[in-house]
Amino acid sequence: MKLTVYGKTYIEKAIHYKVLFTCDYIELYLKTVLILLVVGICSFFFWLLFTYWKERWLTIGLSLQVFAPYIHLGSISMMVMVAWPVAFYVIHLEGEAKIRRYKITSNERRRNKMCNMITKLRALQVAVVLPFFLILLCLYVVPWGNHSPCIQEKDKLGPKPSFFGHRGAPMLGPENTMMSFEKAVEEGAFGLESDVQISYDKVPFLMHDYNLRRTTNIMEVLPNASLRNPTVFYWDFLSTLNAGRWFSHSWIRPFYHMKPLSEADREKASKQKIPKLMELLKLAQREKKLVIFDLNAPPPRHPARYSYIHLVVSEILDSQIEQHLIAWLPGSERDYIKDRAPGFQHVGTFYTLEELAKQNITRINVDYKRLYYNGLREYKAANISINLYIINEPWLFSLAWCSRIQSVTTDNIQVLNKINHPYYFMTPNFYILMWILLDCASAVFIVAIFYFHW
Known part of the structure; x- marks a missing residue:
């Protein structure tokens, strides 16, 4: 009986320890799985952040x-x-x-x-x-x-950077309309920036997007064609579209810091149309402002697919604008342009110093996040004028000013132009x-x- 008791006690102890070992093993397994799961989820979110927020990280580095x-x-x-x-x-x-x-x-x-x-x-x-x-x-x-x-x-602080109005003054008037460019002139813009496209009947006009849904009323006029490229339409049709009601009557503001429009400006904005390039050139000539623009190549099978650069140069020359007021940004056919319009100011992007010297380019137009790497020291040392885009925040404008940048492209000209000294200096x-x-x-x-x- 004693052996039985002892035997029973031994078996019970063995079962007890086995149960404890099994529980410890399960607990360890669950902890391992939980740790791996947490590491996997964190790795996934870090991948998302570094992939889709890459531009934001660069801005944080600049700040x-x-x-x-x-x-x-x-x-x-x-x-x-x-x-x-x-x-x-x-x-x-x-x-x-x-x-x-x-x-x-x-x-x-x-x-x-x-x-x-x-x-x-x-x-x-x-x-x-x-x-x-x-x-x-x-x-x-x-x-x-x-x-x-x-x-x-x-005494080492450089002069205040000049301003290019990005699509005009898009916080004061609907972008790429004459109202927007006039507002930019009123706010003291040094130059006017825009985007040029070519209609199907070869009329250069101002439009940024690759369809007309965001900035016109095409959904009311021709909804089935709202996603088509603007260059497939004739100018007679494009000129009838309203390009300002989306800006003046929408309950969603295009910019977070945008102030409410006055009643007069709201009324004026609601009547804006898509302008021709010629209208912008005449305004720039009258106000002696530089003009810089992105030129979008028409899609295949467009009548101006292979002649759009010649077409735009002819339009500029026909406008009688002084040639030095054109800051020519497109990189194609520069030799033709230098021969046809020798007075244009040629602007590069992030070309090497050798390429800039070869093409006799003394101004570049680059994304402001390039400041994060080396402050563009090499270009400044070579006396290359630098224009940064898109600078909207006062702290970022202050950084550009302290870095001796010559000009910036901005949506927020009405605020930045009032800054008389760099912040955080x-x-x-x-x-x-x-x-x-x-x-x-x-x-x-x-x-x-x-x-x-x-």
Whole structure:
């Protein structure tokens, strides 16, 4: 009976341990699956962010060039506030370690247990204090490696960049209409930027999109053809479409920061039509404004498919505009254009310096995010004028100004033109003074906080 009891006890223990082992195994398996699932989901979301938000990351990098000095000074102030809970926790751990040290007895096992606990408490103290002071040390010395274009001497600041009105002034009037270009002129634009397409009967007109749905009333007039390319229509039809009601009467504003239109402007906008290129050229000639445009090639089988550049050049020359007011951006057939219209100012994109020199181009038109890489230093050193697009935010315009950029293309000319000095501008001496004062003050406060808790 005793053996049976012992045997039964042994079997029960074996079953008990087997159940525990099985539960531990299942728990470990579930934790592994959960970790892999979390890693997979995080990896997927990071892939999405880096794939579809690539442009946003570049903008964040640019913003650091402007805000880094302020983030640095603000981070030191934040570390002073964080020092209070860190000091409280570290001193609390020190108190625990002292109490356990006093409780150590002669019992070897108990002594070892107490020593292990004290060691863990010390390790926890180091794990809390060491990162805190390492981060603080980095913040104290980070200005030595910090470069911000907006930290410079006042006498080295370049002139304020000029403005190209992007499709006119699209926050004040419907884009690519005469009202929009007139508003840009009123706001002091240096040049007017647009997009040129060719109608089926070879009339150059102003339109950005590859269909007419967004900026005209074609859905009311000819809904079945609303997705067709604008160049497949004759000018007689295009000229009848309304190109402003979408802007003036829509409850969705085209731009978030756009101010409400006055009643007169609302009425004027609602009557806008698609303009010819000739109308823009006459306005530019009258107001002595530069004209720059993207020229879209007509689709295959279009009557002007292979002659659209010659057609547009002839239109420009027929308008009698002064040739130096044309900033020619399209890259095709430059030799023909230089021969036919030698006074045009040729504008490149991100060509190499050798290509620019070969084609005698002294101005480039590039995406503002290129500033993120090297500030376009090579082009500035070669005396190449730089135009950046699309600059709408005051901080971004301030960065372009501090970087000695000559001109910007903007939707927000009415705001940027009122900026008389770059935002977030600091002289090096002022920044160094603030840095040293804040370092000293924060060190005194942090020492005082630790001393108080001790």
